[in-house]
Amino acid sequence: MSFKSICQWIGLLLACSLNINCSTMRSQKSGYLPLYSDLSCTQQGKNPQKIPKIFHQIWHDWGKGHPNPSALYQGWTEARLKLHPGWVEKLWRIEDSRAFIAEFYPWFLPTYDGYDKPIKRVDALRYFILDHFGGVYVDMDSEALKNMEPYIEGCNLVVGHEDSTNYVINNAFMASVPGYSLWNKIQHALVARKDLGVLKATGPIMLTELIHEYLSEEQPLFFKVYEQKYIYPIHWSVGGGKSEAAVRCVQSVELCRELYPEAFHVDFFGASWVEK
Numbered sequence: 001m002s003f004k005s006i007c008q009w010i011g012l013l014l015a016c017s018l019n020i021n022c023s024t025m026r027s028q029k030s031g032y033l034p035l036y037s038d039l040s041c042t043q044q045g046k047n048p049q050k051i052p053k054i055f056h057q058i059w060h061d062w063g064k065g066h067p068n069p070s071a072l073y074q075g076w077t078e079a080r081l082k083l084h085p086g087w088v089e090k091l092w093r094i095e096d097s098r099a100f101i102a103e104f105y106p107w108f109l110p111t112y113d114g115y116d117k118p119i120k121r122v123d124a125l126r127y128f129i130l131d132h133f134g135g136v137y138v139d140m141d142s143e144a145l146k147n148m149e150p151y152i153e154g155c156n157l158v159v160g161h162e163d164s165t166n167y168v169i170n171n172a173f174m175a176s177v178p179g180y181s182l183w184n185k186i187q188h189a190l191v192a193r194k195d196l197g198v199l200k201a202t203g204p205i206m207l208t209e210l211i212h213e214y215l216s217e218e219q220p221l222f223f224k225v226y227e228q229k230y231i232y233p234i235h236w237s238v239g240g241g242k243s244e245a246a247v248r249c250v251q252s253v254e255l256c257r258e259l260y261p262e263a264f265h266v267d268f269f270g271a272s273w274v275e276k
Contacts, residue, residue, distance in 0.1 A: 032167040034164075034167045035169070035215070035225040036226055036227045037225070040153075040224070041154035041156075041158075042153055044222055047154045047222045049177045051134055051135065051152050051155060051156075051158075051176060052133065052134040052135045053135070054087065054133065055077075055087060055088070055135065055137075055138055056092065056129050056136065057090070057091050057140055058091075058092045058125060058126065059091055059140060060093065060097070060118060060121070061094075069140055072250075073140045073141070076141075076143045080138070080143070083147050084144070097121070100125075100128070100129070100132075104128070104132055105128055108124075108187065111194050115194065116195075119198055119202075120201055124190050126171065127187060128187065130176040131179065131180065131183035131187070132178060134178035134180075136152070136174070137171075137173070137174045139172040141267065141270035142265060142267040144264070145264055145266055146257075147264075148264045151226070151264050152175045152224075155223070155224045156176065157175070157176050157180055157182060157220075157222070157224065158174070158176070158224045159224075159225055160225060160227070160228065160232055161232070162232045164228050168208050169208045170232060170236075171204055171207045172232075172267045173267065182211065182220075185210060186207070186210050190206075230263055230264060230265070231263065232266075233262075234249065234268065236269040245259055250268065
């Protein structure tokens with residue numbers, strides 16, 4: 001990776017610290033129960049369904065004049081596909097994102113169009129994509145450290161805690177079979193929550209609360225929540241180039257694997273959505 005690419009990445013991700021104290025963005029509420037367990041999906045029985053081998057990513061440039069992801073982001077995408085032979089990638093742009101909602105979920109279009117912040121559309125879109133197509137949603141500012149197939153094998157849904165304090169479940173990595181019942185619950189909750197702040201309207205706080213509600217109503221099999229160390233080993237508060245570990249991970253995937261040997265995925269928490 002070139003020195004210029006690294007500098008561009010750090011400059012983008014430090015925008016969060018320049019615009020807002022990111023520690024205020026997360027709920028300070030304690031009391032979310034940890035949902036992770038050591039039980040794999042294959043240990044829960046034989047699942048006839050399989051998560052489709054497709055990665056979904058969303059690129060909405062918000063009128064900034066960047067029609068394509070940066071070379072750094074594209075490099076992470078290409079590396080992910082090399083680790084996963086037989087998988088395909090779907091990049092969702094503004095136009096085909098809205099067309100998808102209009103065709104398959106027209107009842108949600110007024111909410112989608114009416115969001116006060118573009119990031120809410122990006123957040124909401126992923127829940128509809130996974131409902132309709134299934135597959136694995138990953139943020140643009142993330143990297144695969146291992147082939148994830150063993151970690152999602154036999155599962156209907158895979159998510160992860162972003163920390164080991166409040167046990168918030170992040171929406172930057174989600175894997176699902178199509179038509180999973182949680183998505184319908186979330187989709188309709190999005191309408192009622194549309195005027196809340198980003199994290200509670202469409203983001204990780206919303207996802208965490210809705211998953212807890214879902215689990216209180218259902219007893220789903222093949223449902224997997226991973227500890228922070230597997231999917232989000234870099235804590236969100238020190239992402240965006242604000243720690244030596246984050247910078248080293250961007251510089252070298254091998255260094256990242258050495259730092260986080262148990263992780264199969266890493267998110268860099270660039271927070272490029274702040275103030276969007």
